[in-house]
Amino acid sequence: MSIWVRVGDFVANVASNALTSVVEAVRTAFEGDPETRRRVAFSIAMIALSAKMAKADGIVTDKEIRAFQQIFSIPESERAHVARLYNLAKQDTAGYESYAAQMASLCGSGHPNCKCLEDILDGLFHIAKADDYVHEKELAFLTRVGEIFGFDEAHFQAIVARHIDLGEADPYVILGLPRGASFEEARRRYRQLAAENHPDKLAARGVPNEFLTIANDRIAAINGAWEKLERELKAA
Template sequence: MSLWQKIAAFLGSFSEGTGLAGGLASIFDVDNWLPGGRDAAFTMSIVALSAKMAVADGVVSRREVKTFHKLVDIPEGADKHLDNFFALAQQDTAGFDTYARKVRRLFADSPATLEHVLDALFEIATADGIVHGDEMAYLEAVSEIFGFDAVRFEQIASQHVLLPTGNRDPYAVLGLAPDVTDEELRRSYRRLVAEHHPDRMVAKGVPEELMGLASAKMASINTAYREISQARGRIPALASSEAT
C-alpha cells in the first residue's frame, strides 16, 4: 500500500470514528507512521507543521494552501486527501512543537533538510505578502527546536525578505557580507552546493515529496551566485549538474 493509499485509509477510519485514525492525536502521531517508513512519518509531520504555520495568524488563506501544494510534490489524485489532512491538522490541539521535535529527530543527521523545511514554512508565511508577528514567532520557535541559533535564523529569514526591486538580496541568500572576497564567495558557493544539491538530499534519505524544495533551494543559490559574480564582472563557473 502506497503512502497516499494509507492516508486515504486513515481518513476513512477517521470519518467513521474507528481505528487508529479515530482521534486527531493518533492520526498525526509520527510514531504511528514510522512502520510505514521514515518518508511517511516525515511527510505527515510536514503537513502538520505547514498547516499550523498557515493558521498561526488566525486566518488560513487559500494562497497559503496553494503555496504548500507548490512546494511539496503531491502525486496526481492525492490532492483531495492532502487537503483533508491539512484541514484536520489545523484543528488538531497538539502543539506545533510536538511535530517540530519529531521532524528534528527524523533528520537529526541532516541540518540542510531541516533548513529546507524552515524555507517551506517561510514561503507559506510570505504567501500573502507579509509575515505577521505571530507567524514570525512561530518560525523562530520552530527554528530553535531544529537547533538553529538566532544568527542562523536571521540569515535564513533574510533569504525570504524581498528588496524593493522584488528580488532577494543575493548576499543574504548565500549568507555572506557584501565585502566578501571572490575566493570566499566561491568557497561558500561550493559548500552550499554540497549541502543542498538534490542528489545529496536523495543520499541523505530526504522524501521524494521534498525534492521540489531541494531544487528550489539550489536554484536560489545558483541565481544569487550568478548575480554577484556578474556584478563583479566575473563569469560564474556552474557545473552542468548545478546549473538551473
C-alpha cells in the same frame, strides 16, 4: 506503494485525536526501512506544521492552498486522508512548539542546521509567502520553529533572506558568509551550498519530487547571491 497510501493508512488507523499517535506509529512502523520513514515523516511534518501555521494568522487563502499543492501532488483517492490529517493537526490542543519538537525528533539528524529540517522550513516559507507577503505572526511562528529545529541565527537568516524581500538582497546573508570574506572563501562556500542543495540530494533525504519546485527556487537564490558577490569581489 504510493507514499500517500502509506500516509493514508496511518491516518485511517489512528485511534485518538492527537497527532502524537500518528507520529509514534510512523516512528515504530519503519524502524527497518529508514528511506520510507523519511518520506512519510517529511510529508506528515509538512502537513501538520502547515496546519499549525495557518492557525497562527487565522487565515487560509486560496493562494496558500495552491502553494501547498505545488509541494504535494496528492491522488484524489488519498485527499480525504490528507484533509483529515490537516484538520487533526489544526484542531489538536497541543501547541505548535510541541509539534515542531516531535517533527525534529522524527525527521531530523540530531545535528544543528539539519538539511532535512531546512527542507521543511523552506516548504513552510513557500506557503507563507504565497499571498505575496509573510504575516508577522507567520514569521514569529517560523522563527520559533527554526529555533526548535536547532538552526543558529545566521543559518536561519539565510533561509529568511531567500524568501522575504528585505530590500536589496544581501548575498553575504544568503550564502552565510562573514563580511570581509575573500573571493576564494566565498567561492568555496558557494560550491558547498550548490552541492548540498542539488535536487539529487533532496531526493536522498526523502523529499517528494514535487518539492523540486522549491529546490529550484533555493538554487536560484544561491546562484543569484554568488553572481552578485562574485562581481563585487572581483571589482574590489
